Amino acid sequence: MTTLIACSHGTRFAEGRAAIHALIARAAELLPGVAIAEAFVDVQDPSIDDVVAAVEGPAVIVPLLLSAGFHTGIDIARAARTREDVVATEPLGPHPLLAETLLTRLEEIGLRDGDHVVLAAAGSSRPEAAVHVRRMRDLLAALIRQPVTVGYAAGADPRIAVAVEAARAAGAERVIAASYVLAPGFFANEVAAAGADITTAPLGADERIAEIIAARYRAGVAAVATLAPR
Template sequence: MIGPAGGPGPRRLHIVACAHGTDNPDGRRLINGLRGDLADELALQGIDAVVHEAYVDVQEPRLEAVLAALPPGEDAIVAPLLLSEGFHSRVDIADAAAARPHTGVSAPVGPDPRLAAVLARRLAEAGHQPGDAVVLAAAGTRIEAGQRQAARMAELLAAELGHPVAVAFGSAATPSVTEAVGAARAAGAPRVGVASFLLAPGFFHDRLAEAGADYVSTALLPGVTIAKCVAGRLAEAISAGPAHTE
């Protein structure tokens, strides 16, 4: 079974930190930094694990290849470096993990109140002022659970800011970020800011500049908060045990 250092289970634990993948050099650097922060955070929690790099799109190595190369019989958990449920977590990651014995999957990073605090800081850095309307911009998914998680994240950010926050999506769900910004202006907001609910710079973050807002916050990374959230999801998965043990 999967167990932390000093706990039950003689086999090594492998953590496969799986991101979407991006062509953006800054995005790649930040995701690599997140893996280093995650390894440090796991060590602080007493979890003895080897952290591996993997992607579901754009970059190599692909998740299936990383899992296939792990030593047979040793435990693994795929940690999605994704902010909410979506096709990649429900299909790509789930299928890859199901194909390898002794492999589990932890939950996506969000929603989490700690992410709301990071989003609020990013908005302040971008120039947020009292009275501004705020739109939380998520990447988007057709999976309803992921849409609900993004909406929950908007609620957490609203509690952090002390005023309502609308949720919008970069693709696959409605409203779009442009539509949400337009609705805020139509409602009389003097200024509209977009809170980027994205891990790192890349395709979706670049598109936020075209939504017509007065300002757009930077992505969530860098910062150790994301690693702490991922480590928390992994601790939950370790406690539950691997999803596949045969």
């Protein structure tokens, strides 16, 4: 059986750790019998390098990250290259199921006409991350009538507070920060502090996100089967 290595960023916040654990548990329900190992690219142990080195047999690394960026392109990719029987999949986003989850969070706070939604992402200096976030903006915009723009907590512009002020200046009755982060923690707090009228909850341990993890794993298993020895 091919091991699923669920690799998240890592956080010092207990609520964030609990949310990631709950998300992995939901994915496990969709993958009965699959061994799952947790790994991290920052803050928490064990590191992705240590987990890849220790796992027995083939493995699929599924980044529990919403966009491509430094951690997928450098940390996770490097770890995968150390083994001929390990592959890394695409991150969780962009994906239509993430757009549906964002819509649910917006409906929970009572999205209405006159609102402007700022898709509030963590951000990265790597250009592929911005491409992924803009694609998520497009997927969300296709589901709602309200305008949707993008803001970043770090690493890219515009910053969330700037995007919020631009939406307000454009005449929005309310500005909603749609928290495009998985779990409570540093980036969720940055989104909440950016000055929007309302901030949605993080995506959390939603079953739809667990479905993405399971689908990424199955695609990775198929990729492992095609690998030639390196």
